[in-house]
Amino acid sequence: MVCAGVCLLLCLLCSDVVLAESNGVDINTLRKIIDYFQAKFSPGENKPYGVAINVHQDYCSSKFDSIQDRFLPNDTQQAVQKGLKKSFYKGQELMAAKTVAMKVQKLSVRAEYILLYPPNPSKSPLQVLLDRTEPDSCVVFYTLTAPCVRTCANVNGPYSLLPGLDLLTKYQGPKAFVFSQPWNGDEDASGSLKEIDQHVPLYRCTHQCVACRGSQGDDPINKECIN
Ligand SMILES: *[C@@H]1O[C@H](CO)[C@@H](O)[C@H](O)[C@H]1NC(C)=O
Numbered sequence: 001m002v003c004a005g006v007c008l009l010l011c012l013l014c015s016d017v018v019l020a021e022s023n024g025v026d027i028n029t030l031r032k033i034i035d036y037f038q039a040k041f042s043p044g045e046n047k048p049y050g051v052a053i054n055v056h057q058d059y060c061s062s063k064f065d066s067i068q069d070r071f072l073p074n075d076t077q078q079a080v081q082k083g084l085k086k087s088f089y090k091g092q093e094l095m096a097a098k099t100v101a102m103k104v105q106k107l108s109v110r111a112e113y114i115l116l117y118p119p120n121p122s123k124s125p126l127q128v129l130l131d132r133t134e135p136d137s138c139v140v141f142y143t144l145t146a147p148c149v150r151t152c153a154n155v156n157g158p159y160s161l162l163p164g165l166d167l168l169t170k171y172q173g174p175k176a177f178v179f180s181q182p183w184n185g186d187e188d189a190s191g192s193l194k195e196i197d198q199h200v201p202l203y204r205c206t207h208q209c210v211a212c213r214g215s216q217g218d219d220p221i222n223k224e225c226i227n
Contacts, residue, residue, distance in 0.1 A: 024201060025138060025176045027209050029064040034178060034205040036068075037142055040077040041096055043084045046181075048099035050111030050143040054129045055093050060138035060174050088114060088125075092132070095125035099145075112143040116164025126167055138174040146183040146204075146225075147196060165199040178203045182227050190221040197221070 037051050058064070059071055075091035083089025089096040097114035101107075115125045130139070147161055168175055177200040183189035193212055196202050202212040204225040212225035 025060040025140065025174045026062050026064070027203070027211070029060055029062060030140070030176060030178065030203060030209045031205055032064055032068070033059070033140055034142060034180070034209070036071065038180075041080050041084070042144075043081070043098045046144075048111055048143070048145045049084060049096060050098075050115050050141070051094060051096045052115050052126055052129055052139070052141045053094045054133055054137050054139050056134070057136050057138040057174050060140070060176075090125060090128070093129075095129055097125070110143075110148065112141075112147060112161060113164075115141070116161055124164055124167075126164065130167060130171060133171075133173070136173070139168060139171060140176050140178060141168065141200065142178045144179070145181045146179045146189060147192065148183070148185075162195065162199060165196065168200045176201055176203055178205050178209070180205055182225070189226055193221045193225055 033053075041049065041051055043049050053072065055072065058067060064071075072091075072093055075089075075094040079091065080089045080094065080096050084096055084098050087098055087100045095115055097111040099111045100109045100114070102109065117124055126141070133139075165177070168177070177196055179202075182204070183192075193202060197213045202225070203209050204212060204222075210222055210224045212222050213219050214222075
């Protein structure tokens with residue numbers, strides 16, 4: 001009975017989210033935004049990094065082509081690359097991080113984790129970015145590699161991304177969580193991808209972008225997002 005109640009509540013929340021997002025990110029434009037990140041900000045081929053932007057919503061619409069020369073004017077390639085050489089870039093409309101290897105064992109701090117959890121958790125880079133939100137802005141959160149399955153997308157995991165993503169769940173404007181490379185571990189990633197999609201609409205962008213899930217609460221994760 002408890003489960004039935006909880007599930008019903010979750011489904012009701014899902015349908016609210018879907019309605020609020022009818023004014024979402026244009027999927028062809030999303031491809032252009034990710035191309036822009038890859039061309040300008042990648043710290044090296046296959047080096048994992050993450051970027052979060054908060055821009056006027058026209059940049060997430062089909063108007064992108066006609067206004068792209070004014071896209072992210074204050075977050076230049078040079079400045080972002082310089083920040084990423086160390087590990088982190090903090091800009092006006094953009095925050096970027098790369099995954100940093102730790103000296104101990106084989107641990108690394110993933111880029112998306114850095115964007116969601118700085119030392120002071122009430123002011124993660126994402127929070128700082130959202131604090132500057134104009135009512136009509138659009139937020140795109142990009143990570144080269146799919147969020148890790150074992151811990152990052154597990155609400156009880158020690159490095160869970162989900163509490164940090166709650167900020168984006170609450171955010172009402174157009175928004176997208178995007179990755180390019182699929183999870184390469186043995187585990188099935190569909191459960192954790194679904195978990196993330198329930199927080200923020202999830203996309204995978206390679207040569208094109210696909211939504212990882214249909215708009216119905218119980219739609220399965222699209223195969224193109226898994227491998
Ligand atoms: C870029 O920086 C200038 C000068 O600080 C500022 O006036 C302008 O609003 C900024 N543009 C954006 C899109 O943040």
